[in-house]
Each structure stands twice: as C-alpha cells, then as structure tokens.
Amino acid sequence: MQVNCPTCGVMTTWEENRHRPFCSERCRMIDLGRWATEAHRIPGDPAPEAANEAARESADAAEGDAEQRADDRTGA
Numbered sequence: 001m002q003v004n005c006p007t008c009g010v011m012t013t014w015e016e017n018r019h020r021p022f023c024s025e026r027c028r029m030i031d032l033g034r035w036a037t038e039a040h041r042i043p044g045d046p047a048p049e050a051a052n053e054a055a056r057e058s059a060d061a062a063e064g065d066a067e068q069r070a071d072d073r074t075g076a
Helices: 025-036 049-074
Strands: 002-004 011-013
Antiparallel strands (some): 002 011
C-alpha cells in the first residue's frame, strides 16, 4: 500500500516501513518538533489552572521520591 508522507508529501510504502506513516526519520523528527513547539495542537479548551497546578505538584512529588530512592541506594 502506498501513502503520502504527512510531512513532505512523498509517496512511501506502508509495509516494512519502520518510519510509517512518514517516509524517513527526518520527516518523523520534523513532525515531532512541530508537536513539541505546539505548531501542531489538539483543539480544545485549556485545562483549568487548578488541574495544571495539581499535575505539577504530582510530578514534583514523584521526582522527589525518585531522588530519595537514589539517595537510599547510594547511602547519601
């Protein structure tokens, strides 16, 4: 089956293409960069600030737990 690469539009095969749906690693990384810089976005309302704060606190707590476990292993 032939598909168009979503980044550059070149026709590429679907089967046995490890970069599918992209034609190459380069096109795959370009697409990833567009998501990272928010050039690509999923439409919707922004998350409420309270939810954002709770997510940050949860991530900070998990990071602190990981640091503590590492300290416990090294005896620091």
